[in-house]
Amino acid sequence: MDDDIKRVVVKVGTNVLTNKDNRILGPVLRELVRQIAVLYERDIMVVLVSSGSSIAGKEVVGKLNITDKSIRRQVYSAVGQPRMMRHYYSLFHDYGMRCAQVLATKRDFDPGKHRENMINCYEGLLSEGIIPIANEDDAVSVTMSMFTDNDELASLIAKLIDADRLIILSDTDGLYTGHPDDEDSVKIKEVTYDQDVEQYVKASGKKEGEGRGGMASKLRIAKGTAKKNIPTYIANGKRENVIVDIIDNKEVGTKFIH
Numbered sequence: 066m067d068d069d070i071k072r073v074v075v076k077v078g079t080n081v082l083t084n085k086d087n088r089i090l091g092p093v094l095r096e097l098v099r100q101i102a103v104l105y106e107r108d109i110m111v112v113l114v115s116s117g118s119s120i121a122g123k124e125v126v127g128k129l130n131i132t133d134k135s136i137r138r139q140v141y142s143a144v145g146q147p148r149m150m151r152h153y154y155s156l157f158h159d160y161g162m163r164c165a166q167v168l169a170t171k172r173d174f175d176p177g178k179h180r181e182n183m184i185n186c187y188e189g190l191l192s193e194g195i196i197p198i199a200n201e202d203d204a205v206s207v208t209m210s211m212f213t214d215n216d217e218l219a220s221l222i223a224k225l226i227d228a229d230r231l232i233i234l235s236d237t238d239g240l241y242t243g244h245p246d247d248e249d250s251v252k253i254k255e256v257t258y259d260q261d262v263e264q265y266v267k268a269s270g271k272k273e274g275e276g277r278g279g280m281a282s283k284l285r286i287a288k289g290t291a292k293k294n295i296p297t298y299i300a301n302g303k304r305e306n307v308i309v310d311i312i313d314n315k316e317v318g319t320k321f322i323h
Contacts, residue, residue: 070229070312072191073104076114076219080236081302083120093303094152100308101196102160109312110191112226113164114199114219115153121145142203153198163195168202171212174221187226216286223295231290232311233283234302239319240265240284255320258292291321 077097084090101111119138122145131137150166157164167186173179190197199222201212212218216233223231242265243250256262266281287297300307300318310317 070109072110072112072226072228073230073232073308073312074112074114074219074223074226074228075101075232075234075308076215077116077234077302078215078236079116079120081234082115082117087120088124089117089121089149089152091152095156096305097302097308098153098156098160100306102157102162103309104312105160105162105194105196110194110196112187112191112197112199112222112228113153114215114222115149116200116215118142118145118149118200118203121148124148139203146200146203149200150198157196163193164198165190165195167197167199169199169218170202171217171221174225180225184225187222191226214282216283220286220290220297223290223297224293228295230312231287231295231297232308233287233297233299234307235280235283235299236301236303237280237299238301238304238317239299240280253319254316255322256288256291258288258321258323260288287319287321291323294323297321 075097082089082093097113101113104111119141122141122143125144125148126141129137129140131140146166146168150164153164167183167190169183173183187197199218201215201218212221219231219233222228237245238252240253240256240262241250242253245252253262253265263281263284266284283299287299290297298311298318298320300311304317307317
């Protein structure tokens with residue numbers, strides 16, 4: 066482990082947190098929190114960017130009569146956010162840890178008072194050993210104030226707090242030269258921010274599930290974050306001990322560097 070690592074942003078996607086029936090997976094949440102607790106014991110603070118609120122909302126209210134897609138997403142997310150936080154609060158409490166919810170829109174990261182307030186909030190939470198759990202403020206975040214996806218939110222937070230690592234957890238173990246299931250497909254272990262690997266995204270032919278962010282978005286975000294001297298990883302969130310192994314410099318996922 067690199068002794069200089071003190072702050073890590075971990076983004077976990079919808080496809081990691083849910084099963085094929087779009088139900089939130091309790092064991093995945095527990096394993097995620099367990100790993101964050103391991104890092105906490107090593108004096109490494111984690112900001113968790115968690116998807117899943119919309120799916121959690123659907124589990125509660127079922128089918129809506131609302132025809133407008135944006136409003137439907139707002140309602141599902143507004144219902145699902147407290148449910149996700151209840152899960153996280155209980156799991157972190159089992160480890161004697163505290164967590165907090167931080168919601169944001171893209172505009173909050175623009176230079177000015179909102180951005181200063183965001184910095185103050187994160188610095189205050191981290192200084193007190195409280196795990197920030199970040200997500201898009203779906204109730205008010207529409208059109209121009211929306212993030213491309215939570216990968217973008219995670220990258221902005223990593224830059225905001227001067228994180229030492231950004232870990233993007235997906236349902237695939239990094240960037241491959243073709244479809245991950247193909248025999249001839251090889252995982253690319255390391256990518257520099259200016260390396261031309263975009264053609265491999267198309268070659269992978271991987272269909273995305275419920276989440277907004279596909280591999281093309283992840284690649285763009287990972288390279289952009291690495292360009293800011295924040296090593297970034299794309300890895301399989303359902304792989305056992307994945308976060309801890311990355312921090313311990315084990316060969317996991319695809320690493321993006323400057």
